[in-house]
Amino acid sequence: MVEHAQDRLTDQGYPVADGIMLNGFSASGNFVDRFTMLHPDRVLSVTAGGLNGMAILPLEEAEGHTLPYHVGIADVAELTDEPVDLDALDEVNQFLYMGAEDNNDTIPYSDAWTDDELRQIALEVYGDDMIEERFPRCQEAYQEAGVEAQFRVYEDAGHTPQPAIDDVVAFHRRSLEGKDVSEFGQTIRATPEFELTPKNPTVGDTVELNASSSTGGTSDITNYLWEFGTGDTAVGETVTYTYEDAGEQLITLTVILENGSEREFTDRVTVTETDDVSAEDEKDNDETDTDSVVNHTEDDETGIEGEIDVDSEADNTTGDETGMDDETNDVSDDDGSPGFGVVGALAGLGGVGYLLKHGLLDNTE
Numbered sequence: 001m002v003e004h005a006q007d008r009l010t011d012q013g014y015p016v017a018d019g020i021m022l023n024g025f026s027a028s029g030n031f032v033d034r035f036t037m038l039h040p041d042r043v044l045s046v047t048a049g050g051l052n053g054m055a056i057l058p059l060e061e062a063e064g065h066t067l068p069y070h071v072g073i074a075d076v077a078e079l080t081d082e083p084v085d086l087d088a089l090d091e092v093n094q095f096l097y098m099g100a101e102d103n104n105d106t107i108p109y110s111d112a113w114t115d116d117e118l119r120q121i122a123l124e125v126y127g128d129d130m131i132e133e134r135f136p137r138c139q140e141a142y143q144e145a146g147v148e149a150q151f152r153v154y155e156d157a158g159h160t161p162q163p164a165i166d167d168v169v170a171f172h173r174r175s176l177e178g179k180d181v182s183e184f185g186q187t188i189r190a191t192p193e194f195e196l197t198p199k200n201p202t203v204g205d206t207v208e209l210n211a212s213s214s215t216g217g218t219s220d221i222t223n224y225l226w227e228f229g230t231g232d233t234a235v236g237e238t239v240t241y242t243y244e245d246a247g248e249q250l251i252t253l254t255v256i257l258e259n260g261s262e263r264e265f266t267d268r269v270t271v272t273e274t275d276d277v278s279a280e281d282e283k284d285n286d287e288t289d290t291d292s293v294v295n296h297t298e299d300d301e302t303g304i305e306g307e308i309d310v311d312s313e314a315d316n317t318t319g320d321e322t323g324m325d326d327e328t329n330d331v332s333d334d335d336g337s338p339g340f341g342v343v344g345a346l347a348g349l350g351g352v353g354y355l356l357k358h359g360l361l362d363n364t365e
Helices: 002-011 027-038 076-080 086-091 116-126 130-145 162-176 279-286 340-357
Strands: 020-025 043-049 093-099 150-154 195-197 206-210 221-227 233-235 238-242 247-257 262-271 292-296 306-310
Touching (some): 027 076, 043 162, 093 130, 130 150, 150 162, 221 238
Parallel strands (some): 043 093, 093 150
Antiparallel strands (some): 195 206, 206 238, 221 233, 221 247, 247 262, 292 306
16 A cells, blocks of 8 residues: 555655655554554654553563564564564654553453453553553563653543644654654653662661652652562661671662552662771781891980890790780780780880880880
8 A cells, every 4th residue: 555655656746755654543553553563664653542551562572471463573473474673663763652541441352352362461461551551561661672662641631642643743743854752752661770879888888778760650659668688678768778797689679659559670789898907907917027126226205225136035035034024924825816026016116115105114224
């Protein structure tokens, strides 16, 4: 039909483009939607409304089901000898719309669904509610397939194209002019998401989880439920949580919509250990010399000059030999923890005057 019309117009001297523009509503909306799926290379733009919330899905499988035509495209190659060209479909400007109050559903009628098995697959894949479940599922399927299309729901509208007429005309005009048409679409499916601060937490950090960027699509979000992967839960748009153990955790956000449905989003967070090694511990560990000489020229506070030679046996001497009492000398335990290294470190930092001042050396002569 299209080719015949193009030939007739060409013969009469009218300029005719190769691509066609399609528009339909209700049953004719289903027709132009399916035609576009089967012949995307022939279509420049398509507007289809009143689709019972069930645009044909550009998928071969979903929800554990193989999707035959006209729910999906699994058997299109078998029916037409050619598979659906998703790249060509992505090039078509598509505008698919519904009225928020549209209740014209074909599922219950056998004249539209002659195959009970296909009808059951449709219900399990699309869902029951045309606006809250089916149409958002269509948008999700298009995104899964990497095919761009503009979806829209008109508030306070039933099964009628009237509120969309101006948009339909403008959509085809912009398509003909080669202009962007993304402004005609909206996000109609609930999209839960959250931001984690800090993004790379350590044990003991207070983590903030903010879900304010989540959208309810055609409904409003009434509640936010959180699971942190530890068995703990919380409620609220923005919450905080502190992980007590290191490791990888899955955080799940569930948004409850006003229409009673739910949507989940799960993300992964890796909690790392805190750095327990203090700077002083690192200095102590660096004191590994067994023979050391601490040179001190003059201490402003004590006026003492001299040199202290410390050999490797220093930490084994008694209080009598060093002039230090037993309590001060006992700086090394049997478990091998630092002995004279502590005194050596103090001497290195403050000199002999530091040791004298703090009573660590009794013999000043």
